[in-house]
Amino acid sequence: MSGFEAMGKMLVFMGLLVVVMGLLLIFIPKLKVPFLGKLPGDIIIQRERFSFYFPIVTCIVISILLTIVLNVVIRLLGR
Numbered sequence: 919m920s921g922f923e924a925m926g927k928m929l930v931f932m933g934l935l936v937v938v939m940g941l942l943l944i945f946i947p948k949l950k951v952p953f954l955g956k957l958p959g960d961i962i963i964q965r966e967r968f969s970f971y972f973p974i975v976t977c978i979v980i981s982i983l984l985t986i987v988l989n990v991v992i993r994l995l996g997r
Contacts, residue, residue, distance in 0.1 A: 959975035 955973050955976050957973070957975040957979065961970070961972040961974060963970040
């Protein structure tokens with residue numbers, strides 16, 4: 919496989935990944951998952967004219983779930 923062919927495949931894969939992530943950003947808010955973004959440990963600071971929200975625990979949970987899913991997919995593909 920030449921360098922250009924490998925680079926082309928990688929660009930197509932990255933493009934598909936961006937499309938999937940965009941679709942997730944569109945449709946996830948419509949799923950109405952009640953606990954998502956409201957876990958204990960998420961940082962919420964609200965003042966009179968200021969609010970700050972950082973869902974650190976939610977990010978960690980999503981990261982762990984994605985790691986598990988990707989590991990299962992990679993093992994099923996036999997790499």
